[in-house]
Every structure is written in C-alpha cells, then in structure tokens.
Amino acid sequence: MLRFAEELMLLILDDENGRFARVPDRLMRYALAGGVLMDLALENRIDTDLEKLILVDSTRVQDSLLDPTLADIAQMDETRDARFWVERTALRADTIREEALNRLVERGILNREEDRFLWVIQGRRYPVIDNTAEREVKLRIMEVLFSDQIPGPRDVVIIGLAHACDIFKEILSARELARVSDRIDQVRKLDLIGQAVSQAITDIELSLALAVQMMP
Amino acid sequence: MEIKTQRENGILIANVNGRVDSANAREFENVLSSAISDDDTCVVVDFGGLSYISSSGLRVILLVAKSLRNRNAEFALCSLSGPIGEVFKISGFDKIISIYDSQAEACAALGG
Numbered sequence: 001m002l003r004f005a006e007e008l009m010l011l012i013l014d015d016e017n018g019r020f021a022r023v024p025d026r027l028m029r030y031a032l033a034g035g036v037l038m039d040l041a042l043e044n045r046i047d048t049d050l051e052k053l054i055l056v057d058s059t060r061v062q063d064s065l066l067d068p069t070l071a072d073i074a075q076m077d078e079t080r081d082a083r084f085w086v087e088r089t090a091l092r093a094d095t096i097r098e099e100a101l102n103r104l105v106e107r108g109i110l111n112r113e114e115d116r117f118l119w120v121i122q123g124r125r126y127p128v129i130d131n132t133a134e135r136e137v138k139l140r141i142m143e144v145l146f147s148d149q150i151p152g153p154r155d156v157v158i159i160g161l162a163h164a165c166d167i168f169k170e171i172l173s174a175r176e177l178a179r180v181s182d183r184i185d186q187v188r189k190l191d192l193i194g195q196a197v198s199q200a201i202t203d204i205e206l207s208l209a210l211a212v213q214m215m216p
Numbered sequence: 217m218e219i220k221t222q223r224e225n226g227i228l229i230a231n232v233n234g235r236v237d238s239a240n241a242r243e244f245e246n247v248l249s250s251a252i253s254d255d256d257t258c259v260v261v262d263f264g265g266l267s268y269i270s271s272s273g274l275r276v277i278l279l280v281a282k283s284l285r286n287r288n289a290e291f292a293l294c295s296l297s298g299p300i301g302e303v304f305k306i307s308g309f310d311k312i313i314s315i316y317d318s319q320a321e322a323c324a325a326l327g328g
C-alpha cells in the first residue's frame with residue numbers, strides 16, 4: 001500500500017507529460033506534512049483529539065517517510081496540537097517529496113527523466129510506467145464523492161489532502177467540481193488532522209492576504 | 217472501556233462506558249463488530265457513559281457505520297454528553313451518522 005505522500009504525488013502528476021500540476025508550494029508542503037502525520041496515526045503511533053496530538057508508540061515504523069517525524073514527535077518534551085505538528089513537519093516537505101518520488105520510481109510506478117539543454121539539467125519529468133496505483137487512488141476518491149456512501153478512513157484522508165493542495169480543479173471538470181464541492185467539505189472534515197492541515201493553510205493564506213493589503 | 221450489548225425489538229443496542237482512544241480502539245472495534253451479527257439491521261450505540269473519544273475511536277465509528285451502510289443496515293448514535301457531542305459536531309460526523317438525544321429516541325427513529 002502506498003503512503004499518503006506517494007498518493008498525493010500521483011494525484012498532482014499529469015499523465016500526459018509526466019510533469020506536476022502547478023500547486024502552490026505552501027499548500028503542497030502542508031498537505032505532505034498532513035499525509036505523513038495521518039500515516040503515523042493509521043500506524044497507531046500517534047492519536048489526536050480537539051486539543052492535542054499524542055504520542056502513542058515511539059517504535060519505529062521502519063519507514064523512511066514516517067520515522068523522522070515520529071522521532072521528532074517522540075523527542076518533544078511537551079504535548080502540542082495537530083496544527084503545531086503540521087507546521088513543523090511541513091519544514092521537511094522537500095525531503096518528504098523527494099523520498100515519495102524516489103519510492104514511486106523504485107516501485108516501478110514512475111520513471112525519472114531529466115530534461116537537458118546543452119548538458120544542463122532544465123527540469124525533471126516523471127512519466128507514468130504503471131498507472132494502476134494512480135487509477136486506484138482517483139477511483140477511490142470518485143466513488144466517495146459521487147455517492148452518499150460513508151467513506152473509509154483512508155478515503156477521508158486523501159480527499160482532505162487533495163482539497164488542501166487545491167488539486168480537485170485539476171482532476172475534475174468545473175461542472176463536476178460544482179456538483180461535489182459540498183460533499184468534499186463534508187468528507188474532509190471527518191478527520192481532525194485533516195482539519196488541522198486546512199486550518200494551517202487558511203491561516204497562512206489570511207496572513208499573506210493581510211501582508212499584501214498592508215504593502216504601500 | 218466497557219461495552220454491554222442487548223437486543224430490544226430487533227435493535228442491537230451497545231452501551232459504551234469509559235474512554236475510547238488509541239489504547240483500546242482496536243478492542244472497541246473488535247467487540248462492536250463481533251456483537252453485530254449479519255442479521256442485525258438496526259444498530260444503536262449509546263455513548264451516554266462515554267467520557268472521552270479520540271480520533272482513533274472516531275475512525276472505528278466510521279468503519280462500523282460504513283460496514284452497516286454497505287449492507288443497508290441502519291446505524292445511530294445517542295446520548296452524547298456535551299464535550300463528546302462537540303467532537304462529533306466539529307468533526308462533521310453528525311452530518312453522516314444519525315445522532316439522537318436519547319436511546320428511546322434513537323430506537324423509535326430506527327423503528328423499534
């Protein structure tokens with residue numbers, strides 16, 4: 001099973017050209033952080049309530065995507081809330097993103113190609129070799145959004161993360177998005193870490209908007 | 217955590233007492249799932265004695281609700297105290313799962 005960070009990278013990947021959709025970096029950072037925390041929660045290493053994120057078990061998951069964050073939580077003296085950990089883990093987002101991509105390449109799901117011009121690397125592309133996992137993630141999301149079924153915990157997380165990095169406008173038509181936007185809001189709230197990711201993003205967007213307004 | 221179950225007028229009622237968190241969420245899921253038989257078409261979980269629920273506990277409720285919905289069985293929660301009710305409201309569970317003030321109301325709504 002893929003980790004949420006890996007699923008998120010597949011969601012923002014354009015199958016046609018192997019490039020990633022233009023998702024604002026700050027949104028992607030929080031979403032990747034949320035994905036790692038949610039994987040730790042589903043591995044029963046952490047738990048949350050409305051006020052705090054609790055370390056349940058500091059035993060390593062033996063997973064390079066998750067263990068650095070678990071170690072960070074384990075070494076913290078005081079208990080903090082989920083929002084704190086989303087922001088703190090987001091500082092490691094570049095490493096999480098690279099690790100997720102490396103694993104997708106190692107699993108044979110993506111290929112890594114470097115665009116060169118005069119021997120200088122201009123950028124990277126990740127053409128899809130095996131689209132089974134990507135189709136499965138998208139199918140899971142669509143099944144929940146276009147029905148009134150009760151979502152499973154993994155469905156709730158991936159829908160929350162996709163919403164957090166504003167990717168639905170890339171994978172749904174405008175008409176589809178209008179049809180399911182209430183449903184997205186309904187499902188994404190069902191997880192407290194997902195809510196912390198959304199809140200962190202909302203707050204930073206507000207700060208940015210205020211900063212712009214205050215500029216001379 | 218303690219769960220006591222009984223059947224009344226064709227409704228399986230599970231009374232949950234104590235805390236549900238990561239320490240016992242798996243046990244909560246196992247006990248609840250084992251108590252629900254394939255023949256049960258109406259299930260009420262009474263949280264009147266619940267003092268705390270974490271995300272792990274909420275996930276169990278989601279899984280049980282999903283499993284029952286998939287086989288067209290009815291599911292409801294009842295008797296949530298103030299703080300517990302707040303958790304279910306903030307997390308939006310009240311929008312996807314029926315929640316009643318009392319066990320009597322829940323049973324009446326489910327046709328018992």
